[in-house]
Amino acid sequence: MAPPAPGDHEARRKDVSEAVWRVLAAKGFGGLTLRAVAAEMGASTGMLTHYFPSKRALVTHALDLLEQDTAGRPRRTPPADGLPTVRAMLLDILPLTPADTARNRIWVSSWDLSLADETLTAQQGDRYARLRDTFRPHLETARGLGEIPSNADTGQLASAAVAFVHGLVVQALFDPGRFPEDVQIAMLDDFVARLAGPGTDTAPGSSRDT
Incomplete structure (x- = not known):
């Protein structure tokens, strides 16, 4: 199977990030798992391992999203x-x-x-x-x-x-x-x-x- 075009990959990564954020908002870090993010997206956990090969990678990404949200909040x-x-x-x-x-x-x-x-x-x-x-x-x-x-x-x-x-x-x-x-x-x-x-x-x- 051919790899996704760059634009498709970036769009998919954005979808993944949005799903991670929704899981965080609903369940916090205690409920943040590949399975929970996959369920939120209606996707397979196998697909997510392309973005997060480990739990640490998922948590690190979630912390980065949280930091970005904090930095962009109204002041x-x-x-x-x-x-x-x-x-x-x-x-x-x-x-x-x-x-x-x-x-x-x-x-x-x-x-x-x-x-x-x-x-x-x-x-x-x-x-x-x-x-x-x-x-x-x-x-x-x-x-x-x-x-x-x-x-x-x-x-x-x-x-x-x-x-x-x-x-x-x-x-x-x-x-x-x-x-x-x-x-x-x-x-x-x-x-x-x-x-x-x-x-x-x-x-x-x-x-x-x-």
Whole structure:
């Protein structure tokens, strides 16, 4: 049998990626298998082995899709540079909408698989490093504007910001009744105010854009 034309191959790969995403959205990483993706497509698992010769290949592709979806999600426009931008970036991560809640649930469902595989663990570590790096320049701007102490370690603050927001994500996912939208935002504003430290005037509530 002749191999598919390049255009057909790319179209088929797009169909496969869309099926992987639908399985993720419905079942998370715990339900992500070649059999589940094949059933979603109405295809054979044999066909899928051309794209994913192993479970790791399937999971890696799914993580890439999730990262692309996360990068392409709608984002708030920060009202000002410095801490207001940090605040907006943190708000964009929290599960404040159904779409953001679904995305965070998928991310959390990926942790078990990633922790069980050294390669996937390293890849997730790189993702977290990139996330921390996105905060650091805005914290440096905040330091230059006098919004945080002049001796603040922006690398450490970036790590603290990521640790705080993902800890809050997990609590909100497992106990949404205790952590509704207004509570999440209030906790975030308190965190941003604490970043400023004593003797600074940031008033995070004045730039609120929920």
